[in-house]
Amino acid sequence: MRRESIIPKPVTEYDLRLLRIFVSVVEHGGFAAAENALGITRSTISVHMTNLESRMQLTLCRRGRSGFSLTEEGQMVYHGVIKLFESLEDFSLLVGNLGKDLSGELVIMSSDQLDEKKQLKLATVIEQLNEKAPNLHIVLDGDTLSNIEKQILKDKVHVGILPQYQSVEGLEYLPLSSEPNYLCCGEKHPFFELLDSEIDAKLFATASTIHPGIDLKMDGMNQLRKLNLNAKSYQFDMRKTMILSGKYLGYMPQSYIQQELNRGQIRIIQPSVMTYQFDLSLVRKHSPREPNKVELVMDAFRQVFELYYVV
Template sequence: MLNINVSTFGFETFKLCIQILGTPMSWLQRDLTDFDLKLLQVFRTVVECGGFTAAETELGISRSTISIHMSSLETRLGMRLCQRGRQGFSLTREGQAVFNALLSLSEAHEEFRHQVASINQDLSGELVLLAADQLDPPRQLHIAQALRRIKQQAPDLQIHFDLLPLQQIELALLKNQAHLALMPGYRRIDGLAYAHAFSTPIYLCCGATHPLFEVADDALDIARLAEFETVHPGVNINPEGRKLLQKLKTSGRAYQFDSRLSMILSGAYLGFMPSAISAPFLAQRQLRYLLPETFNYPFEQFYVSRKQPREPEKVTLALEALQGEN
């Protein structure tokens, strides 16, 4: 949700955005009130939520109140911003232009914050780190050590570390909403930089209740394995992994390793798991590898950032901390 502060953005920046749209300047020839800012905030939230109903929860106000606010904003701007009715919510051409201007305004706000923060040599504000996959215990320890080094060097930083789907991570990096991510690099996106983090082997597994659990490897072959359903990761993986999956009967889908593990342990599916996560289950004979010499591929992870980030010093700090010990 956008929190617009004219004193932070600069009123001239806001006027420029509106002038580009051709909005009547009579609205801008007076001081912008808190109510005006509230209306703009409501408008952006409605657009990002895709309509009035979905915006009710986000804004904490009723649909009828949202409708009143939108009508007030349209009256102030002298233009219709959206169509709403039985056919659903959609922006008019003018509404899309106003929304684009608000996005530019938000970027100007972030750039202003960065420039002010850079006056002080001490790093402060947020450092947003993301990961796309469940971390095994060795990797969790590595991340913990890196976070400790970051806080030692920049104690005023507020670290945010979350797990998100790949596409959301890529979008967050491109929009400067995150500084660094740990994720697979099978798909390379223009505008993002990739630095190799680590590689770990992934093996085809079955659970203790699966029909193949007690079958010796010398009695198994590709044709036999292909008789049974195999969990698909649900995303693109490296070429070696793709070739192996093409030989099997992929059925269920599970990207995250913890959910995939549950499907394998059910005995209904085969599936690929990293060695570090599967090791304790192997020791307890709850899992076993199937033809491990053949059915394995490397699971590669990369540290990914925007090629030209808004806050490069934070990216550098995080990357150096993470690459310090492998």
């Protein structure tokens, strides 16, 4: 007959320590892989896991020659512990936000490399944030579009700088900029020396073209349907590299290729026809966990980029 677990009684700091080790083992896929992350030996991890299972009177995982795996009860405990730790983090954030001075991390992520003008404006935003909240630890980094959207919804990122190709439920959008995307080719491409009038639908249908890697709005989708899409590149700097190879056509905002245009390394093809708008937005969660930090960032962007707020 199974004895009653002692864990449902008041949870001790020791219990929390064992649970953190358990989470690390699960997320690293086993005892050996968790050694470096935890800074303790495999044998010590095994002792802690045995103690946790004894305290819970549950078998949480299987380990042996066949590898590491969670039992059904282990999976339930893992998901429960994640919720527990998130609740503890929420409480810490709540207490932290009650103070006058904002502190902790403020995370801003961008899915695109910004052109020089936008980089300078973003630098001014960072300057203002540092002056208004010097105790904040500002994190400015990049990631994929889908990852940033997910992290904003999970309150892991406060705001994201993203192309507004779709509206995700639970997110709000503040337009930052809008500029045309033009179809381009490099100086080594056969189209480079042709007149726009000489490039017809048949030539477009045979020319290798780069897909931007995301679903576009209707005007962009209509442009791509005309072309032979057999390559993919989301980041503008990588896409520009492929265009410069002379093997591919690709869409680029003019601000990202102005130097290459001036040097005669890239040309724009049929600019009045082969174009669609590239819209960049500042994205936040509708009801963020740390509204004071989010509002601080939004205000700085509104001032520097001279924006008006829309949902």
